[in-house]
Amino acid sequence: YTTSSDSASSAKLLFRQLFEKESSTYTYLLADVAHPDKPALLIDPVDKMVDRDISLVKELGLKLIYAMNTHVHADHITGTGLIKTKLPGVKSIISKASNSKADRLIEAGEKIHFGDLFLEVRATPGHTLGCVTYVTGDRPNQPQPRMAFTGDALLIRGCGRTDFQGGSSHQLYKSVHSQIFTLPKNTLIYPAHDYKGFSVSTVGEEMLYNPRLTKDEETFQNIMENLKLSYPKMIDIAVPANMVCGLQDLSERPVESVSN
Amino acid sequence: YTTSSDSASSAKLLFRQLFEKESSTYTYLLADVAHPDKPALLIDPVDKMVDRDISLVKELGLKLIYAMNTHVHADHITGTGLIKTKLPGVKSIISKASNSKADRLIEAGEKIHFGDLFLEVRATPGHTLGCVTYVTGDRPNQPQPRMAFTGDALLIRGCGRTDFQGGSSHQLYKSVHSQIFTLPKNTLIYPAHDYKGFSVSTVGEEMLYNPRLTKDEETFQNIMENLKLSYPKMIDIAVPANMVCGLQDLSERPVESVSN
Numbered sequence: 001y002t003t004s005s006d007s008a009s010s011a012k013l014l015f016r017q018l019f020e021k022e023s024s025t026y027t028y029l030l031a032d033v034a035h036p037d038k039p040a041l042l043i044d045p046v047d048k049m050v051d052r053d054i055s056l057v058k059e060l061g062l063k064l065i066y067a068m069n070t071h072v073h074a075d076h077i078t079g080t081g082l083i084k085t086k087l088p089g090v091k092s093i094i095s096k097a098s099n100s101k102a103d104r105l106i107e108a109g110e111k112i113h114f115g116d117l118f119l120e121v122r123a124t125p126g127h128t129l130g131c132v133t134y135v136t137g138d139r140p141n142q143p144q145p146r147m148a149f150t151g152d153a154l155l156i157r158g159c160g161r162t163d164f165q166g167g168s169s170h171q172l173y174k175s176v177h178s179q180i181f182t183l184p185k186n187t188l189i190y191p192a193h194d195y196k197g198f199s200v201s202t203v204g205e206e207m208l209y210n211p212r213l214t215k216d217e218e219t220f221q222n223i224m225e226n227l228k229l230s231y232p233k234m235i236d237i238a239v240p241a242n243m244v245c246g247l248q249d250l251s252e253r254p255v256e257s258v259s260n
Numbered sequence: 261y262t263t264s265s266d267s268a269s270s271a272k273l274l275f276r277q278l279f280e281k282e283s284s285t286y287t288y289l290l291a292d293v294a295h296p297d298k299p300a301l302l303i304d305p306v307d308k309m310v311d312r313d314i315s316l317v318k319e320l321g322l323k324l325i326y327a328m329n330t331h332v333h334a335d336h337i338t339g340t341g342l343i344k345t346k347l348p349g350v351k352s353i354i355s356k357a358s359n360s361k362a363d364r365l366i367e368a369g370e371k372i373h374f375g376d377l378f379l380e381v382r383a384t385p386g387h388t389l390g391c392v393t394y395v396t397g398d399r400p401n402q403p404q405p406r407m408a409f410t411g412d413a414l415l416i417r418g419c420g421r422t423d424f425q426g427g428s429s430h431q432l433y434k435s436v437h438s439q440i441f442t443l444p445k446n447t448l449i450y451p452a453h454d455y456k457g458f459s460v461s462t463v464g465e466e467m468l469y470n471p472r473l474t475k476d477e478e479t480f481q482n483i484m485e486n487l488k489l490s491y492p493k494m495i496d497i498a499v500p501a502n503m504v505c506g507l508q509d510l511s512e513r514p515v516e517s518v519s520n
């Protein structure tokens with residue numbers, strides 16, 4: 001849907017939440033549809049859903065400029081590289097701390113502009129070393145309430161595991177409390193996954209009802225260290241692929257292997 | 261999230277889209293959170309997700325007053341009866357034309373009030389004889405853009421099948437064109453299902469890109485008559501159950517069988 005912001009600037013957010021069932025991954029499409037170019041970005045696209053995402057971008061008359069990730073995913077392959085092959089001009093984005101390749105490597109405090117809208121980058125390590133949260137701006141011409149794309153740092157009534165990829169329950173606790181729970185309580189939480197069919201939450205709701213992050217740090221660490229989760233099925237394929245935009249980055253390998 | 265409307269009335273919509281993966285069903289929670297009671301309603305709840313839905317209602321401090329269906333579903337069992345056993349005072353709603361039992365049987369043109377907000381009922385038969393679309397009001401104190409809960413009459417880039425339950429491709433074509441495509445183009449379309457991970461569309465988008473309903477009626481009827489869909493797995497269980505609020509309506513059967 002579209003939300004108009006109540007200021008002098010004519011920025012107008014078009015926002016779509018998209019779902020991939022197998023890995024229960026959310027992809028987000030954001031665009032400034034008041035800008036003549038309708039510049040757009042996709043957060044956490046999934047390789048097998050790229051055709052759906054590109055069709056939607058085209059039908060809505062948007063110009064995709066960024067395909068970005070919140071972190072190096074272990075459970076699915078990112079669509080950023082494939083999108084770049086299909087829509088030349090799109091730039092991939094991931095955090096510098098992820099130690100991955102992309103066109104733009106971002107760090108905490110940076111802004112990612114699309115039209116008159118922008119996302120701020122917050123470092124939220126703990127699920128992985130390079131996790132970031134993208135938050136809509138806090139200026140009067142930016143969407144109200146604010147929106148936080150938390151990746152796997154904060155899930156609705158949950159959080160990402162901390163036992164792989166440089167994860168640390170100590171760091172995750174600190175990240176969520178210092179970087180997410182300090183946002184206004186009505187800030188909308190849009191995670192990278194949901195396994196129970198929730199689509200959105202708020203900072204205020206998670207501060208009250210998140211079963212893990214409402215606990216003190218010691219209890220939280222105890223919970224995280226005793227999850228007894230199985231080894232992620234796709235991690236050995238997905239992580240190396242996602243460190244190069246999902247294998248399909250043309251700069252990384254010859255064209256013949258792109259369709260693999 | 262919450263959307264404030266820009267008028268004298270202080271009505272403020274809290275809105276949540278909820279998903280059930282097995283049948284790809286969307287359930288919608290709407291509430292007027294500016295009203296002291298925070299009255300709420302659920303559209304198309306699924307039996308196995310009732311505990312999730314009730315927890316969320318309680319955490320958000322809402323008072324659920326209605327549990328309603330867009331139509332008699334053939335692919336899952338409604339949660340309306342089960343919700344009534346768990347939250348006494350909730351009233352079930354379905355269309356009179358569905359020939360089903362419920363506390364309130366609604367017809368085209370009726371309004372369903374919750375706090376200072378309301379939904380209008382539009383008759384949209386064709387997928388089933390009793391299908392309705394619930395549309396937010398067109399007054400200045402109601403949410404902008406408007407929202408249409410279309411059930412299976414109009415899906416995102418699709419529509420419900422018309423070969424069972426009094427379905428008719430002729431009627432469905434007429435319903436969508438006369439009752440949904442006549443709404444403002446920015447009206448948000450919230451369907452009962454999505455199988456590709458889309459969460460929302462607009463009237464304008466479907467008028468341009470719906471692969472079935474953009475066709476002339478004859479082509480549409482041809483498409484619908486040649487879908488060659490298999491017999492719905494759950495229809496023989498779900499339809500009779502859903503005609504009495506999903507089996508679990510206490511007025512219909514003894515308490516012992518409720519947990520079946």
Ligand SMILES: [Fe+2]
Nearest residue numbers: 073074152160
């Ligand atoms: Fe992850």
Ligand SMILES: [Fe+2]
Nearest residue numbers: 333334412420
């Ligand atoms: Fe249906």
